[in-house]
Amino acid sequence: xxxxxxxxxxxxxxxxxxxxxxxxxxxxxxxxxxxxxxxxxxxxxxxxxxxxxxxxxxxxxxxxxxxxxxxxxxxxxxxxxxxxxxxxxxxxxxxxxxxxxxxxxxxxxxxxxxxxxx
Amino acid sequence: xxxxxxxxxxxxxxxxxxxxxxxxxxxxxxxxxxxxxxxxxxxxxxxxxxxxxxxxxxxxxxxxxxxxxxxxxxxxxxxxxxxxxxxxxxxxxxxxxxxxxxxxxxxxxxxxxxxxxxxxxxxxxxxxxxxxxxxxxxxxxxxxxxxxxxxxxxxxxxxxxxxxxxxxxxxxxxxxxxxxxxxxxxxxxxxxxxxxxxxxxxxxxxxxxxxxxxxxxxxxxxxxxxxxxxxxxxxxxxxxxxxxxxxxxxxxxxxxxxxxxxxxxxxxxxxxxxxxxxxxxxxxxxxxxxxxxxxxxxxxxxxxxxxxxxxxxxxxxxxxxxxxxxxxxxxxxxxxxxxxxxxxxxxxxxxxxxxxxxxxxxxxxxxxxxxxxxxxxxxxxxxxxxxxxxxxxxxxxxxxxxxxxx
Numbered sequence: 242x243x244x245x246x247x248x249x250x251x252x253x254x255x256x257x258x259x260x261x262x263x264x265x266x267x268x269x270x271x272x273x274x275x276x277x278x279x280x281x282x283x284x285x286x287x288x289x290x291x292x293x294x295x296x297x298x299x300x301x302x303x304x305x306x307x308x309x310x311x312x313x314x315x316x317x318x319x320x321x322x323x324x325x326x327x328x329x330x331x332x333x334x335x336x337x338x339x340x341x342x343x344x345x346x347x348x349x350x351x352x353x354x355x356x357x358x359x
Numbered sequence: 360x361x362x363x364x365x366x367x368x369x370x371x372x373x374x375x376x377x378x379x380x381x382x383x384x385x386x387x388x389x390x391x392x393x394x395x396x397x398x399x400x401x402x403x404x405x406x407x408x409x410x411x412x413x414x415x416x417x418x419x420x421x422x423x424x425x426x427x428x429x430x431x432x433x434x435x436x437x438x439x440x441x442x443x444x445x446x447x448x449x450x451x452x453x454x455x456x457x458x459x460x461x462x463x464x465x466x467x468x469x470x471x472x473x474x475x476x477x478x479x480x481x482x483x484x485x486x487x488x489x490x491x492x493x494x495x496x497x498x499x500x501x502x503x504x505x506x507x508x509x510x511x512x513x514x515x516x517x518x519x520x521x522x523x524x525x526x527x528x529x530x531x532x533x534x535x536x537x538x539x540x541x542x543x544x545x546x547x548x549x550x551x552x553x554x555x556x557x558x559x560x561x562x563x564x565x566x567x568x569x570x571x572x573x574x575x576x577x578x579x580x581x582x583x584x585x586x587x588x589x590x591x592x593x594x595x596x597x598x599x600x601x602x603x604x605x606x607x608x609x610x611x612x613x614x615x616x617x618x619x620x621x622x623x624x625x626x627x628x629x630x631x632x633x634x635x636x637x638x639x640x641x642x643x644x645x646x647x648x649x650x651x652x653x654x655x656x657x658x659x660x661x662x663x664x665x666x667x668x669x670x671x672x673x674x675x676x677x678x679x680x681x682x683x684x685x686x687x688x689x690x691x692x693x694x695x696x697x698x699x700x701x702x703x704x705x706x707x708x709x710x711x712x713x714x715x716x717x718x719x720x721x722x723x724x725x726x727x728x729x730x731x732x733x734x735x736x737x738x739x740x741x742x743x744x745x746x747x748x749x750x751x752x753x754x755x756x757x758x759x760x761x762x763x764x765x
Contacts, residue, residue: 260489261365264400271404287405323405
């Protein structure tokens, strides 16, 4: 079955005002969803990306080397916070799965991309 | 994940950091802890809960605290020492921070703070409730509660209140203040007098948890602490049976088969420990009364004579109108409604209390004095009350009307 990446974008300040109890409820909602997906054989892992220290490596053009700069990730409105890898038969199914995820409620946005296995 | 894990971790982490940075840095510490919790949220939702969440949070808390340390001039002066202490905190993975949490309770319940502030400060710092949650519990605006907390924290700073378990000669009085705050927290949570709910589970649960913390520490696990714990557990065991369909239920209408036997059992264990010494506090007496109810197979089979005896002792010890009211209700059961009404008439300064009108109305109803009973319930309806309380009063009134029509 094809694999898809759900790229999970956040608003960095999204959770700043929640109480510990509310935070716990959010964590449990995500965890329950992941478990449900895993049970259905749809979940293939997830990772959190570090907020700080991101780098952008850009080509200066052929033969001119590359430039390495700090990514302005923390300042931007949306940051790529992490990703889930899911199993889905088609883009349509992957999108349905992403829509059912708590990230559709709490995150800034989710990008769904098929992992190219050809 | 354990229920309220993050709330409890918040209290633990705040306490650990106050032990390192001192009470004057509470604002900074609260920011560090909030940041650490957000960090946990953002990790754990994608990767799941780590095997040892406490150790994970302590590590993150340490890193955030080191950042804060660099930015605070007064802390930077002691950087070497503070760094060392933060490192050793993070190197104790199974450290539960009991000592620090007890010390934080003594700080929040300091006699130099007004009683009402002690309760909210304890809820904020030790119990890990947010300002918004505390404001909702006390039915005030978030801004008002934020200001009150600010004032309380300023008092902690300006008066340089100590962050320590007091020395032995001072300990009994100070512990009394801590127990009183826990008791208040419990009582206020148990009988909510406004809004839609019968009780506030958060406050009850936290009161029981704080009581349990005190009992785990040898310095604070006194007979009074055990008695208070017993009292809270007995009441907590009936929590789920205290209302039905949005209506408050009186003790006689509660389904005793649904009382939580595990909590009752625990309550008796603590009561046993409380009785081991030779002190008798009002917590002992209140726990004793609750124990008689817990033991009774039914409302009618309750040992009312014993309950009156305990209320007599309690009233002598703590002559509050509320205790007098409960005592009158018990006398009515042990003897007859008229005897209860007589005891009620002897009380002063209780006319504005909702339960005075309800109990008086109920005793008059049982004495067959229907018109006077109706007056009392109508009076009760005009007083500030919660929706479940009003539902109960309305039902009592409708019973009166039915009995008169017959």
